[in-house]
Every structure is written in C-alpha cells, then in structure tokens.
Amino acid sequence: MTETTSAPQGSATSPGKCPVSQFAAEFNPFDEEYLQDPYAVFTRARNEEPVFYSPEIGYWVVSRYDDVVAIFRDTESYSATAAGELIKPPCPAAMEKLAAVDFVPSTMLVDEDAPLHTKRRRVLRKGVTDDRVAEIEPITRRFVGDCLDAMIKTGNADMVADMTFQVPALTAFVLMGVPEAEVERARGYASRFALWIWGRPTDEQQVELAGEFAAYLEYAREHVERLIENPGDDYMSNAIKAWQKAGNDDVWDKTYLASIMQSHLYASHETTTNATANGFKVLLENRDQWELLCNDSSLIPNAVEEILRYASSVPAWRRVTTRPVTIGGFDIAAGERILVLTGSANHDDAVFDDGDRFDITRENADEHVAFGWGIHLCLGQALARMEMRVMLEETTKRLPHLILVEGQEWTYSPNTSFRGPERVLVQWDPAQNPVPEDRP
Incomplete structure (x- = not known):
C-alpha cells in the first residue's frame, strides 16, 4: 500500500466511504454557492476534512498542498487516465x-x-x-x-x-x-x-x-x-x-x-x-x-504568478488510483476517483503565509500548482x-x-x-x- 503524506488532525484511518460527514455529504462543485466562492469550501476542507469522500460526485476529495503534490508526483499509484473522462456520459x-x-x-x-x-x-x-x-x-x-x-x-x-x-x-x-x-x-x-x-x-x-x-x-x-x-x-x-x-x-x-x-x-x-x-x-x-x-x-511577472496562485483557473484536477493507497491517513482502494483541489492547495497556509490574501509582491507565489506538477x-x-x-x-x-x-x-x-x-x-x-x- 502506498502512503501519501500526513494524517488529518483529529481523524482516524477510514475503513471505507462511510460514514460520511455532513460537510462531505453537502460538497457539490456544481452548486451555485460553490461556483461563486469555492475558496470558503476549500478552507473548511483543509481545516476540518482534508481528505473525504463525496457521494454527490463519487470522488475522494483532497485539499492540502502536500497531499496534492504527493499525488501528482506518484504517477505509479495515481493514474492520469481520469483527467479527461466526461463527468456525465x-x-x-x-x-x-x-x-x-x-x-x-x-x-x-x-x-x-x-x-x-x-x-x-x-x-x-x-x-x-x-x-x-x-x-x-x-x-x-x-x-x-x-x-x-x-x-x-x-x-x-x-x-x-x-x-x-x-x-x-x-x-x-x-x-x-x-x-x-x-x-x-x-x-x-x-x-x-x-x-x-x-x-x-x-x-x-x-x-x-x-x-x-x-x-x-x-x-x-x-x-x-x-x-x-x-x-x-x-x-x-x-x-x-x-x-x-x-x-x-x-x-x-x-x-x-x-x-x-x-x-x-x-x-x-x-x-x-x-x-x-x-x-x-x-x-x-x-x-x-x-x-x-x-x-x-x-512587478507584472510576479503578479502573474500570484494571480495563478490566488485565483486558479484550474481549481481542481482528477486522478484514479491504480492500487490501494493511503492519503492523509485514509485507506483508499484501487480504482477510486480522486478530485485533487489544486485551488485549495494554492491557498494552504502551511505553504503560503496568509494564503487567502492577494499580494503581488509575495515571494513564493510561483510555488503554486496551477500548472500541475511533475511529468x-x-x-x-x-x-x-x-x-x-x-x-x-x-x-x-x-x-x-x-x-x-x-x-x-x-x-x-x-x-x-x-x-x-x-x-x-x-x-x-x-x-x-x-x-x-x-x-x-
């Protein structure tokens, strides 16, 4: 089994997709409130449930920077084949x-x-x-x-x-x-x-x-x-x-x-x-x-990086597990779809000081994952x-x-x-x- 970074605070390893918290049950990336401001949801996810299963879309959702990068980096455990799948046939x-x-x-x-x-x-x-x-x-x-x-x-x-x-x-x-x-x-x-x-x-x-x-x-x-x-x-x-x-x-x-x-x-x-x-x-x-x-x-070149970080044009991407993995303390089976919240990762305070603040002089703005990661x-x-x-x-x-x-x-x-x-x-x-x- 492949393990991906740290466990969420206050959470135990999940034996499966149930039970589902109210937050996870209500997660819906097609909801108008989410479309208007996904970052409020991202913040709550990172703080409360950095890894959770969404029954609404049938995906595991991952929100913290380190977990997101680890998934992109581990191409053996996380296949890109789900990236272009139609959500609705x-x-x-x-x-x-x-x-x-x-x-x-x-x-x-x-x-x-x-x-x-x-x-x-x-x-x-x-x-x-x-x-x-x-x-x-x-x-x-x-x-x-x-x-x-x-x-x-x-x-x-x-x-x-x-x-x-x-x-x-x-x-x-x-x-x-x-x-x-x-x-x-x-x-x-x-x-x-x-x-x-x-x-x-x-x-x-x-x-x-x-x-x-x-x-x-x-x-x-x-x-x-x-x-x-x-x-x-x-x-x-x-x-x-x-x-x-x-x-x-x-x-x-x-x-x-x-x-x-x-x-x-x-x-x-x-x-x-x-x-x-x-x-x-x-x-x-x-x-x-x-x-x-x-x-x-x-300042324009760095402003471009801060825009890409702060207001990601690709706030989420997709992967599918090729074998059993552990993400943030949660055991996930092979063949499971993963929604990787790149927009959330780009606001993670663990990497970007006061990540919800827009600052075109930010020194590490270019550490964003707006363009993905790795291969x-x-x-x-x-x-x-x-x-x-x-x-x-x-x-x-x-x-x-x-x-x-x-x-x-x-x-x-x-x-x-x-x-x-x-x-x-x-x-x-x-x-x-x-x-x-x-x-x-």
Missing part, C-alpha cells in the same frame, strides 16, 4: 452527433500515463519552448494592441469578450499553424468544452455541445491533412513530422493528430482566458494592488505566462484608470475543473487616457 442524441463525423475516442496528454505520455510529450514540447514563445510574443502584443484600440475610446468594455477570450485564441491558432485568413472561422470552435467534459450539461446542452465538438473535429482533420501535404514550423507540423518518421506508428496516427489539434487549442485558450479574466477581476477588486502594478511594471506539468505554461504578462503590460500602460462596473453579476461555467468569470465589465473616462492618441 453523453446522451444518445449527442452520441449520434459524434457518430455522424465518425468520432473515435482518443486520449490527450493530460490523461495519458508513461511511457506513451513521455514519448509524445518529448516531441510536442519542442513547439512551445521558451525560444518559440519569444518568437510569438510580438504577434501576441499586436493582438492585445488591436483589442485595446477597438475599446480605448469607448469608456466601457467586457474584458473577457473584448480581450481575454480573443488574444489566447488568436495566439493559439498561430502556434497551431492556422492560416491568418482562417482564424475567424476556427475561433468559433474555441469555447465551452469545459461544460462538455467536466460539467453536468442537460441533454439539450449535450446535443448542442456535441455539434460544436463535431464541427471542430472536422476542421481539425482538414487542417491536419493540409499540414501533412505542406508542413511548416509550427506546433502541429512538428507533431506531423514525428508521425511521419519510421517506427513511430505506435505513438502517432491521424486520429491522435486531430485530438492534439482539439485538446491543445482548448488547453492553451480556455485556461489562459480564465486566468487573465480572474486576474483583472482580482486586481481591480484590490485597488491598491492594481495601482501598485500600474506604477511599477517590473504532467502544463506543456504550455511559458505561453500562458507570456500572454498574461503582455495583456497586463499593455492594459496597465493604456488604461490605468480602469475600474469594475459596480453591482455586476459574476457567472461561472458549472464544471469541476475550469474557473473564470464569463464577463468582467469595466469602465473608464476616455478623456483621462494617458496616451494622447487614445483620447476621443
């Missing part, structure tokens, strides 16, 4: 939508284990090296500038629709080798997969989402075929070149290449959209931190950091007087693993724009 009508495009289920890097994961990751990481990200940065900065140009004289905007959704999508398509003329078409597919995989959509929503998924799959296949005929020097072309090498048939096929196109667009787009939207929200709610950032741009550490973390940094650099320079619209309603997609406000409404006085060309 597709209804028959949704399956018909997928069958119409000959959909074949395929894994992604996030739900693969070694050694296959290692082989594929070794090739794919070449497309998101620091040098490659540096090459893309001027393009990203142009995208951000275009977004600001479109809104700067209006005095109001939705930072999600007008910037944080657009910039990561456009950058991702450049990375994937999508021709600029097709970016607008392809961008329409880049949304809502979190609800499909990690949520509990209604049957009607599932049918709609399956239709969107099928349309994007067809586009991905079309794009892969085009790059097979004429590969470039982009992320997808590198994967195709690896597929074409002799002896790689056990690692690559066309189905997997299309899966890369789909999953990596989502991974590089949705998470950064949410992370930056969270960033604008929390910075503008903590005005002293926003003004500190506007007055000293050298599944986010492949595109350098890209995400660059995009967030550039959006903050350009916005603080041109709109330092930005404020949140008072009384706005905050809404979040009801799913376990991706979190960011669907809108961030802001306003400012264009006459006070610091750049003369930006004034009406």
